[in-house]
Amino acid sequence: MTIPSSSGQSSSTWAHACAACKHQRRKCKSDCPLARYFPADQPDRFVNAYRHFGVSNILRIIRGVRPEDRDAAMNSIMMESNIRARDPVGGCYGIICKLELQLRDLYDELYDVKRELALYHAQEQSMLNPNADDAALDKEGY
Structure with a gap:
């Protein structure tokens, strides 16, 4: 200057x-x-x-x-x-640990959402095609 x-x-x-x-x-x-x-x-x-x-x-x-x-x-x-x-105790490592925990929680939530979505998708397919279960049972001989 x-x-x-x-x-x-x-x-x-x-x-x-x-x-x-x-x-x-x-x-x-x-x-x-x-x-x-x-x-x-x-x-x-x-x-x-x-x-x-x-x-x-x-x-x-x-x-x-x-x-x-x-x-x-x-x-x-x-x-x-x-x-x-x-954060004098944790510093950068503390932040990394917190972010890893958040990431793990988000992956668990994503897994739950995907599982629920698959369940809804299966329910939708069974409602659209109600005879599919009967045809599968006839093939197996029950």
């Missing part, structure tokens, strides 16, 4: 330090790797990530991925740290 001077030209001075630099009480340089992901007006995003990962680990993760994958890596870091802040 640049501040326009009175002459209309912009200087390369940053108006606000990013949340990471502000938290660490250091000057935010124009090439700060965290400024893009932790704007000054959203300090909670940084605090959660800082508590869960630490600055050095966040920087190591960012440097360890390809430049085109850095946004996805940072989204993952922020999502995991925000979830951990909301």
Whole structure:
């Protein structure tokens, strides 16, 4: 972010330090790797990530991925740290377990609905073709 001077030209001075630099009480340089992901007006995003990962680990993760994958890596870091802040015990694993339980319940419900639908379909067929049962009995010799 640049501040326009009175002459209309912009200087390369940053108006606000990013949340990471502000938290660490250091000057935010124009090439700060965290400024893009932790704007000054959203300090909670940084605090959660800082508590869960630490600055050095966040920087190591960012440097360890390809430049085109850095946004996805940072989204993952922020999502995991925000979830951990909301649920310190279960975190992401707790959410995964809850979703698996919901999925199991939905599969059970789908099975019950399909079974009931098959029952209604069989009843409909017997009502449309009432002699089919008699013909089947005649074939078997009963």
